[in-house]
Amino acid sequence: MKWRIFTTLFTLSLIILLFNHSYALQISVENVKDQIIAGDTLLYNIHVTNNEKVTRNVYLAIYPSEEYQLRWNHSSLTNAFSFNIKPGEEVIVPLEIKTTENYRYPEKVTFRCFVKDFGEVRLYGKIWVITISNFSFPSEIDPREYHELNVVVYSNLEQDITQKKLEIYKDGELILSKEVEKNLIPGQNNIPMIIKLNDTQEPGNYKILFSIRLLNSTVGKSTNFTVLGYKRLVLVDQRESSGIGGREMFVTWRNEGTLPVTKKVEFNLSSLDMLLLSEAAPGFKKE
Structure with a gap:
């Protein structure tokens, strides 16, 4: 009987300790930018509140990987970050997770952030892979003629919700801009486009840019070309x-x-x- 009472009291004490321990720090994750194109940066805010009556040292860490780069509080480029938090204080720690453009990520990703003496919190995100593998356009064109721009895009999107745009610049000034109506399907997409400038387009050096925008992320590719002059x-x-x-x-x-x-x-x-x-x-x- 005494053993049972002791076991019950020990279990109760352990529950109280765990309750007090978990109550000491409150940690939550705010998703600032949790859907991106591979190569862009996921953004989170980690909210930490100290409910104890003493100053605590908080240690956060995410397992390092070549697939991404971590940046804490807009400055620290390491896999771990620590700080002191005063009683009753709330600290917001910005976390940036820079992804790699050429890595084929799964659509849904989870990052486990370990917190010393607390446990872990999980950060969830979606990484869409959209890469422009081919981009070809003549290096010299006659503005009176039609020319073909060939673009090859790889995508893992199940549903195309992107905005695609074609732009042409001369000396940094935009001279042509138009939306491209082409739905991306999972896998490789061939996107041929016919380009025609004004017959009297000024001779000189130009840049042609094709870009794909998804939510707050953009991937693009460009090349330079020359518009030839003519006499008539x-x-x-x-x-x-x-x-x-x-x-x-x-x-x-x-x-x-x-x-x-x-x-x-x-x-x-x-x-x-x-x-x-x-x-x-x-x-x-x-x-």
Whole structure:
């Protein structure tokens, strides 16, 4: 009978100790950014409250791995972080988990954060793998012609909720932007696009960018290319009128190309034309 009472009292004491111990620290996890594309960073806030009457030292640790990099409190690039917390105080510890772009993560991930003298808390997230494995576009283009951009995308998305965009820049200035209507399926996706600039697009160096945005994460790829210039002179008007004072000839040309053009114009002049020109323009010379 005494043994049973002792066992009961010991069990009760142990329960009270565990209760007091768990009550001493309150720890919770706030998901700031828990869904990303591989290569981006998961963000969490770990809330710690000290319910004891003494200052406690809190030690947090996550098992290290080549698959990710940890950053605590915007500064510490280690797998562990410790700090002191005063009685009644709440401390919020920001945690960044930087993932690797080329690693094939499972869709759902769990990170176990061990807390000394407390146990562990778990951080949950989703990592979507979206990679652009091929991106090809001609290095030089004629703006009057159509050109093909070939993009190959790998995705593990079960349902495509991304926004895809094509942009072209010149000297940092956006000159073309359009949404790309193409649903991604799990596996490899071929996305061919036809690009056509304005016929009179200014010659020079450009950058073409294709990007995919999922929630707050973006993956993209770009390449540089050159827009070639060309010459195109168009005759707009040519007329002639005669009067008492001689003949008047009018010729109008329009440069519809993108490069400067020098045009030599020839006329058939009569002896009278030559005489009148010599009097009106003493410096005139016949070639």
